[in-house]
Structure formats: structure tokens, C-alpha cells
Amino acid sequence: MAKDRPYESVGDIDGWSGPTKADIRSQKQHDQIAQAAQATADRLLASGYRPSYAALVHTEALLRRLEEYPPPELMHWRLRLFCGHMVDLAAHPGHKTIQAAFTSARDCPECGAVSQVIVAALPLGIRANPRAKATRPIPTPRVKSEVEKLREENARLREDLARLRVELPG
Secondary structure (H helix, E strand, O other), rough: OOOOOOOOOOOOHHHHHHHOHHHHHHHHHHHHHHEEEEEHHHHHHOOOOOOOOOHHHHHHHHHHHHOOOOOEEEEEEEEEEOOOEEEEEOOOOOOHHHHHHOOOOOOOOOOOOOEEEEEEEEEEEEEEOOOOOOOOOOOOOHHHHHHHHHHHHHHHHHHHHHHHHHHHOO
């Protein structure tokens, strides 16, 4: 995804006068998909299906990485939900569309409505992530190997210095 691509803005966040026919269709379709997904999950669990140990470990590692290394900046959005309420939320700045940032629906913290389709969205701007201040950059394999080389060179230079101090009394 191009870094200079603009953020998606959807609908009229301030001039909203209730859900349109398209919004009603979207909410109905979202509810049907959610019900079908829940029925599938229920059926799998009832049949005794359990995710593999490797899948659980992989998922745990992904979640831990997100917790340990949150992005330094977040894109803040104002969203209007199907229920009519507006919420301000933040997402990773690499997510340029509503679908990428929030999927298609959110629970409403104001009225408690569950899984409300986003009917309008306005990107507000990128701000610093307060959770990221105390974190360190993610060490890449290249950085790790460079650090290891520098540590080896440091140890070699210290040995040379100690040898020179012995050879050249002073």
C-alpha cells in the first residue's frame, strides 16, 4: 500500500439524518454474516474441534508483539455508527481504509448496541501513541547481527588496549 495514499473518508459525518437504505442493507448483511460465522464456530466447537498448539502459539506471539511494540503513531478517526452515535477511535496509520482499520462494524459505547456498521467516517489526523513512548524499536535480524559484530569488535579493541597498556608502561 502506497505511503502517500490518502485516508478514506466515507459519508457525511456531520450532515447525517439517519440510516439510508444502503446503510440498512449493510447492517442487515453484516448481521447475517455475523450469525453465520457464529453458527459455524458453534458447530466446530460442538464437534470437539480445537485449534492446534502451533496455531495458539503463533496467535499468542502475534498478540504479544503488538503489545510489546505498539506503533509510535496512530491515525485518529471519527466514526458514525448505524445507531447514530459518533465515536472517536484510533488505528494503525498503515490502515488507510475503514475496512482495514476497523473491519466494517464496532460496538457502540454510548448506547451499548452491538456490532454497528460504520456509516460515515472522517480521518482526523495522526497523533503520537502514548503507549509507544516507553518501547524500544523492534530489533530486526540485520540490526541484531550488526550489534553482535560491534560487540565482537568492542571486545577485540578492549583486548588490544589491555595488551598495549602492558607492553607500553607509562
